Structures are given as structure tokens and as C-alpha cells.
Amino acid sequence: MKPEALLHPTPAGLYCPPGDFYIDPVAPVGRAIITHGHADHARAGHGAVLATPETLAIMAVRYGEMFTEKRQPIAYGEVVEVNGVTVWLVPAGHVLGSAQAVVEHKGTRIVTTGDYKRRRDPTCAQFEPVPCDVLISEATFGLPVFVHPPTDGEARKLIASTEQFPERAHLVGAYALGKAQRLICHLREEGYDKPIFIHGAMKKLCDLYEELGVPLGPLEPATIEKGKGEKDRFAGEIVVCPPAAIQSTWARRFPDPLPAFASGWMRVRQRAKQRGVELPIIMSDHADWNELTDTVEEVDPSELWVTHGREDALVRWAELQGRKAKALHLVGYEDENE
Template structure:
């Protein structure tokens, strides 16, 4: 029997009372199961953190000695228990080390996707479809009007200009994917990175992921060469240099509002769009869908009379 209160939303985060642990807590807790290392899912200060090895490495860099008291790193497909709940990680395809969390209790399987994408990405493990009774899915882009374009086609837009480009990208996950795409599809470009992105790239390389050629940002290179330079910067730097001259601005994101006032729109998302969510539902074959991180109302309408859809963040 599916337990309606298996996962509940609390001010601290998603809580599983039957295992007495939190999924991606927003405050330090005793038992934290962390799907991936982005700051809105992984914070520092918890007692026991269960995650993949790559996620632990990213957290240790970001939070230093305050990352956690103890890490318990688990491989994909390795099952472990917290109290009476059996937990197994499966790749989420979002960034390196990102995991879906399969929780089994009293014969029922609950699958928490975390953030995910199902399209290929050479810089992280591919998404895995997992059968479950309850699919607890992110719904960031759960809108029939949202269809992410091909990332290959999007990055090729940069070939339409020879001018230097300031390219905004999140330091973890997005930046590494963009470096790889630039190397693959824009080979004439000299890729330079903001210093804050470099440690995350090194961790990727430590885990055997080759993102291609890049260099640390050199102001003289950018100043003396007005063509074929791409400078990848984190969001705060990108927005602080809104009056930068002699560069074309672009920001790699699925969000339309982040494309405004830029010279080139760059719709590259690391989240599942509408079609990908529907494909995931088809493959997971759940009896119920629970939605998070977005608006699940359109999914609820789409599956009316077919599947029960519960919006957890209502």
C-alpha cells in the first residue's frame, strides 16, 4: 500500500518519517540523503550525508570542513538502509554524480528523481529509467509549451559571430558541459574560465571526465584579441558585468528570463522538459506521480483519469 505520508514537505526539507531522514534538506540535519551537489539541494553542516562520491567531492570543495560531519558515499546500484528504508542510487543525468533515490519500504518503491535530464551528456553519467510505484519528479519545466532545443544546435549559434563572447553558466555542471560543447562544435574558439569554475573542472577530471581544452582567464588575452575568445563566468560575475564592452553576451539556461538583453540566446538546460517527463513516466510505470520543484498542475491535468498526481509543493 502506498503511504501518502512517506515523504512530506517540512520547513527543513523533504522528510521521510519511516526512515527518519531528509532528502536534499535545506538546513543541517542528522541524516541527509543528497541527490546532487547544487547549492539548492546540498548544504553544509549535516551530521551524516549519504551521496555519491562525486557529490561528496563537490560538497567538500564548496563547504570545506563544514560540508558534513561524516560522509557515507555510495555507488550507483548499491543498496543500503536507513532504519527500515532500503535506498539505492541511480544516475539522474543532471550533473556528474547526480542521483535518483529509490526508496523501498513495506514492498512499495518510491523514486525521487532530484533534478534530472534524459538526453545524452558526455560530461556526466547517463540517466537510468527505474521502475517504481511512486514517481517523485521535479517539475521545473513541466509545461507542454516547453521543449528544450538541441544543445548542439544551440552552441553552434556562437559560430555566427567571430566577436568575443562572455558566456554565463553555473560553475558546477553547466560550465563543464559548455566547455565540452564548445570544444566539439566551436573548435576555433579559445575557451577561458573564471577562476571559481576551475576547481570544479579539476574534480571532473579527477573522476575521468575530459571536458576538452580550456585556459584560466587572462585579461590581456581578452583585451588584445577581439575575436574568437569565449570567457565562461558564473552568474554573479555575468550580471555584474552587464556593461562589458567589445563582447557578445550569452547565458546558458532553459529559462527565458535569463536570455533577455543578451546578444545571443542560448537555451541549454540540464532539466527534463515536458516530453522528457512524459517519457520518464512511461518508462517508470508508476501508480502515482508526486511533483516537486515547479508547477505540477499541468501534469495533473494531463493525467486526469489515468494516474493520480499529487502536488507536494502546493
């Protein structure tokens, strides 16, 4: 069958007519396949949700009583039939529980990557390429300028800064789901065994990662009670917090706070300068340009469909390689949830 008859974009998201389900819909629908737990992909309000057990657990923590959907957990590689359409999930390497959705019907196979990356991440399963007729790829960092450095070096850079500036609290902005836990794990791998302080907004998800088998080491709450002389104990320490908290009154409670930010966007110096970031940590949970193009070449699909991000650049690259490609122009997704 033609790929567009199996899966195509609609205002609510990618829709599969023969299966009557959506992938990462941006509006409430009857049945949704969710690739991962970030809020721009995993919204509440659907009739039924199919996802990995980890993604369902993340959604339950984030939405609480709002998450009333019928839930169908499936493990990586487990094959199910949805109204006659074959569906299975494979690791995307983005965050814990993240998956690519593989949809197959009448001899046509489409793989939707969701958000993904190729480099090793101690907090989640490694990306697995799947041969297919159509690859639907994200393109958050779909420009050649975005080539992320080795992650271990970025973790060592942060540790070295705490040693160079032992009088300053290092406030590191990191998204609460995935980025914060990955940053912590990479710091542990580089030998940082001191307690890491976390903003209260991080606690539930860090606790969940621990429950799901991802050890984070000693964590302590980043709280300072006014008038109790606790400020100095944060000198030279690492404090992980939501990016927005760095510019808040909360941040000013710490001793000479040094603002840092863990993001792929820190490759662009102007972005770091605009946010007042002194220590840019180039660490992304999305594929960089080389990972995007290498994935297309490895999967070798008959068609490449590109969504949310720098769509036109990746489409143009594919066309120059002699590949059939198009941009889907889906709306409702953020560049890096930051």
C-alpha cells in the same frame, strides 16, 4: 504500507519516518540523502550525508571546512539499509554524480528524481528509469512551451557566432556546476579545439571534473591585467562565466563583449531580452516537457508526486491521462540555479 507513511513532505524537506532520514533537506538534519551537488539540494550542516562519491567530492570543494558531516559514499546501484529501509541510487543525468533516490520498505517503492534530464550529456551518467509505486518528479520546465532543441545545434550556434563576429569576446553565462562543464564538452564535440577562457569562479569545479575523469580540453583564466594591452587577445574567443558576471564591471574589460547565456529559460525571448542577452543558448540540465511526460509514461507509477517547478501543469496533465497525481509544494529550491 501507504506511500505517505514511507515518505512525505515536511518544512525541512522530504522525510522518511521509518528510516529517520531526509532527501535533499533544506535545513540541517541528522541524516540526509543528497541527490546532487547544487546548493539548493546539497546544503552543509547535516549530521551525516549519504550520496554518490562524486556528489560528496563536489560538496567538499564547495563547502571546504564547513563540510564536516559524516559521509557515506555509495555507488550507483549499491543497496544499503538505513534503519531497516532499503535505499539505493541510480543516475539522474542532471550533473556529474547526480542520482535518483530509490526508497523501498514493506513492499512500497518510491523514487525521488531530484533534478534530472533525459538527453545525452558527456559529463555525467545517463538517466535510468526505475519502475515504482510513487514517482516524485521535478517540474522545472513543466509547461508544454518548454521543448529544448538539440544541444549540438546550440553549441554550433555559439561557434558560428565567434566566426561571424571575430572582433567580439563571447561571454557565456553558465552555472559553475554542471552547465559550464557540459557546455565546454559539447563545444569540444563540435570540433572547437581552441582554448576556452573561464572565470575564476569556474576553476575549482572544472579542475574537479578533470580529476573525476571528464576531459575539458585546454582552459585558460579569463583575466585581463589593466594597462598591459591584453584586451585584444580575447577578440573572437569564448569566455565562460557565472551569469551574474555578464553585467559586472569585469565584463566591460573585454573587447566589445557579446553577452550570451546557456539556459533552458532562453526559450522565452522576454527572459533573454530582460537580461540583455544577445545570443541565447537554449541548453538546460533539466528535463523539458516532453522528457517529463515521457518519463511518467515509461515509469508508469501508481501515483505521481510533483515538486519544485511548474507543479500544477504536470499534475493536470497526469490527471487528464487518468493518473493519480498531486503537487507537494516543497519550498527552498530554485528553478534552475541561475
